[in-house]
Amino acid sequence: MKIIAVTQARYGSSRLPGKVLKTVNGKTLLQLHLERILQSSKIDELIVATTVENEADAIETLAHKMGLKAYRGSINDVLDRFYQAVKSEQPDYVVRITSDCPLIDATVIDAVIEACLANDCDYCSNTINPTYPDGVDVEVMKFSALEKAWKEAVLTSEREHVTPYIWKNSTAKGGTLFKGISFENKQDYSGYRLTVDEAADFELISKLVTAIGDDKGWEEYVSYLDAHKELFEINAYIKRNEGLMKSFAQDKIQLRTITNFAKSDEYRSKIHDLIPGGAHTYSKGDDQFPKLSPAAIAYGKGAHVWDIDGNEYLDCSMGLTSVGLGHAYGPVVERVKAELDNGVNFQRPSYLEMEMAEKFLSLVPQHDMVKFAKNGSIVTTAAVKLARAYTGRKLVAFPGDHPFYSYDDWFIGKTACNKGVPDEISALSVTFKGCSIESLRELFEKYPDQIACVITEPERSPCGNGCTCSLNVADFLRQAIELCHQNGALFIADEMITGFKTAFPGTITKYNIEPDMATWGKGIANGYSFCALTGKKEVMELGGIRRTGEEKVFLTSTTHGGETHAIVAGLATIEEFEKHDVIGHNHAIGDLFIKLNNEAIAANGLQGYVEVVPSNWFTLFNFKDKTGQPNAGLRTLTQQEMIKRGVLFQGAFVPCFSHTEQDVQYFAEAMRQSLEVYKMGLEEGYEKYLVGEPAKPVFRKFL
Numbered sequence: 001m002k003i004i005a006v007t008q009a010r011y012g013s014s015r016l017p018g019k020v021l022k023t024v025n026g027k028t029l030l031q032l033h034l035e036r037i038l039q040s041s042k043i044d045e046l047i048v049a050t051t052v053e054n055e056a057d058a059i060e061t062l063a064h065k066m067g068l069k070a071y072r073g074s075i076n077d078v079l080d081r082f083y084q085a086v087k088s089e090q091p092d093y094v095v096r097i098t099s100d101c102p103l104i105d106a107t108v109i110d111a112v113i114e115a116c117l118a119n120d121c122d123y124c125s126n127t128i129n130p131t132y133p134d135g136v137d138v139e140v141m142k143f144s145a146l147e148k149a150w151k152e153a154v155l156t157s158e159r160e161h162v163t164p165y166i167w168k169n170s171t172a173k174g175g176t177l178f179k180g181i182s183f184e185n186k187q188d189y190s191g192y193r194l195t196v197d198e199a200a201d202f203e204l205i206s207k208l209v210t211a212i213g214d215d216k217g218w219e220e221y222v223s224y225l226d227a228h229k230e231l232f233e234i235n236a237y238i239k240r241n242e243g244l245m246k247s248f249a250q251d252k253i254q255l256r257t258i259t260n261f262a263k264s265d266e267y268r269s270k271i272h273d274l275i276p277g278g279a280h281t282y283s284k285g286d287d288q289f290p291k292l293s294p295a296a297i298a299y300g301k302g303a304h305v306w307d308i309d310g311n312e313y314l315d316c317s318m319g320l321t322s323v324g325l326g327h328a329y330g331p332v333v334e335r336v337k338a339e340l341d342n343g344v345n346f347q348r349p350s351y352l353e354m355e356m357a358e359k360f361l362s363l364v365p366q367h368d369m370v371k372f373a374k375n376g377s378i379v380t381t382a383a384v385k386l387a388r389a390y391t392g393r394k395l396v397a398f399p400g401d402h403p404f405y406s407y408d409d410w411f412i413g414k415t416a417c418n419k420g421v422p423d424e425i426s427a428l429s430v431t432f433k434g435c436s437i438e439s440l441r442e443l444f445e446k447y448p449d450q451i452a453c454v455i456t457e458p459e460r461s462p463c464g465n466g467c468t469c470s471l472n473v474a475d476f477l478r479q480a481i482e483l484c485h486q487n488g489a490l491f492i493a494d495e496m497i498t499g500f501k502t503a504f505p506g507t508i509t510k511y512n513i514e515p516d517m518a519t520w521g522k523g524i525a526n527g528y529s530f531c532a533l534t535g536k537k538e539v540m541e542l543g544g545i546r547r548t549g550e551e552k553v554f555l556t557s558t559t560h561g562g563e564t565h566a567i568v569a570g571l572a573t574i575e576e577f578e579k580h581d582v583i584g585h586n587h588a589i590g591d592l593f594i595k596l597n598n599e600a601i602a603a604n605g606l607q608g609y610v611e612v613v614p615s616n617w618f619t620l621f622n623f624k625d626k627t628g629q630p631n632a633g634l635r636t637l638t639q640q641e642m643i644k645r646g647v648l649f650q651g652a653f654v655p656c657f658s659h660t661e662q663d664v665q666y667f668a669e670a671m672r673q674s675l676e677v678y679k680m681g682l683e684e685g686y687e688k689y690l691v692g693e694p695a696k697p698v699f700r701k702f703l
């Protein structure tokens with residue numbers, strides 16, 4: 001275990017220049033500060049992180065005289081200076097102390113370190129909810145937390161100060177990225193100032209040290225101030241953390257600029273010879289992105305991904321909405337890793353299948369049985385098959401304005417891309433208008449006693465069909481189920497996208513709706529290939545083997561359906577949703593997202609041309625031209641500009657548990673700047689600004 005303390009010391013201070021070199025009783029404040037830190041019994045090394053300014057020579061000289069290392073780095077990017085000071089040492093924990101605390105107390109340093117270790121925190125500090133005097137400030141963090149902040153912090157305040165990115169995103173402040181604990185004293189002494197920011201502070205410290213010496217504990221100094229109110233009053237008027245507050249007020253987001261796609265271009269030039277479509281999902285394909293974009297992703301962490309050229313992006317679609325917690329999310333990855341050692345596939349089912357079946361069904365009290373599979377299309381098709389077997393009917397009904405339910409013929413046969421699907425098969429699917437109960441009623445009237453089932457998403461971000469109806473989701477679902485049952489058909493709720501997003505586990509539980517079956521996939525295992533069909537016993541049992549003498553229904557039977565590491569990914573994901581208010585976090589992120597992007601649109605005067613569909617679990621953008629029509633060229637231009645600014649944007653944003661408020665601010669600033677280009681495209685034609693062709697619809701008849 002290696003614990004390194006780093007103290008930040010610089011000469012230039014706007015309020016009291018050269019303060020650390022001021023002397024009290026023949027000792028500089030910096031020497032006093034360093035001597036007091038060295039009393040700690042828990043730190044292995046103390047490093048002085050100072051600046052490249054000439055005046056800082058004296059600080060470096062003093063550090064060396066005391067046998068300490070000094071690092072000289074950036075004046076303004078203090079986070080970088082701090083990180084670089086310890087990087088080569090690779091400690092386990094870093095203790096942050098600042099040289100404006102001449103009377104820092106080693107007993108407090110040791111106590112905060114102890115609390116951090118005992119609670120296995122990423123961050124522990126007595127400054128989160130201050131109860132100690134200003135000037136006895138200690139922050140302890142894992143080096144890994146510091147490194148993450150160094151990589152990801154982009155706000156001015158987060159670079160000018162070392163730890164805001166960590167504490168703002170810590171559990172102590174309601175965040176999710178770091179485990180943080182506030183270290184507090186029983187009694188609140190936060191009104192006392194033992195720090196040196198201004199001349200009055202220095203006057204108090206000088207008098208205090210002259211009166212009782214420089215070797216006392218913080219409580220003795222506080223007692224002395226209690227007994228000598230005239231001393232206490234010297235600096236009592238100064239506000240705590242004024243510098244930090246000023247820095248917050250001036251926050252500006254620094255966007256990345258991405259222009260290098262060399263490896264991506266090489267990838268693009270080869271991949272279509274190897275893989276038809278160049279990918280395994282059409283919506284990930286090259287025809288869905290502008291020319292200036294990444295062709296392939298190298299890795300992802302949290303809400304960010306890195307392409308094969310090393311460019312970093314804020315992720316928006318999160319694995320086509322399948323990653324609800326974040327990429328490589330720790331607790332899920334750990335469970336998967338542990339399970340891999342047990343083997344993944346056996347001659348008989350793994351015991352985990354029962355554990356997962358019981359767990360999943362406990363979340364969906366409407367349903368009695370569950371079947372697992374690897375893809376959403378497999379379970380939607382399984383539901384359709386069961387409905388046909390149960391009702392003895394042929395037709396399947398679904399909203400015609402819906403983008404996707406399955407790659408199987410019953411769905412694809414009804415799209416523009418129906419080559420390869422015989423007309424006889426396509427004719428077995430019938431469609432209605434997604435948000436209209438009347439349209440569904442008419443369908444049942446048109447095909448009496450022929451429709452086996454209705455399959456639809458229980459809720460959609462926009463209702464579909466481009467209309468502006470204010471559909472009451474719960475009412476629609478209840479009426480649709482009633483209509484199905486009156487007409488002898490089954491109702492299937494496809495929770496593929498809504499599951500683990502609109503609510504936990506989904507819309508049918510949020511509104512206590514009882515579909516005959518429900519299909520689940522994206523998001524239930526944080527991106528791992530694990531999907532499920534749940535349903536009522538009398539329907540699901542048809543796929544079983546207990547009805548001796550009756551005709552067998554070959555439901556789904558897949559070699560990989562019960563793969564163990566994917567099942568535990570699902571179990572770990574469910575556990576995280578149960579442990580944390582993931583839905584609450586994601587919806588709050590979504591609300592902020594809608595607000596800030598509407599502001600970005602308004603800042604460019606583009607209301608009416610660019611719209612944010614106000615759905616906090618899945619936000620979509622509409623990009624329109626001067627005539628008010630959706631425009632693929634302008635949409636692709638926005639994609640191009642967002643990608644250039646480090647956002648992997650494809651027209652939608654799906655909040656995940658790893659998205660932070662800062663990610664949303666980043667997105668909105670990137671959108672604000674991108675829309676400046678949109679505006680020019682709107683006036684002068686997108687062709688002038690878009691490199692390459694506009695993205696094309698996935699479901700198009702001709703390439």
Ligand SMILES: Cc1ncc(COP(=O)(O)O)c(C=O)c1O
Pocket residue numbers: 374375376377378380404405406407457494496497521522
């Ligand atoms: C609503 C809906 N249902 C089903 C599917 C099919 O899922 P999968 O791609 O896992 O086969 C999708 C995929 O996008 C979907 O959006």
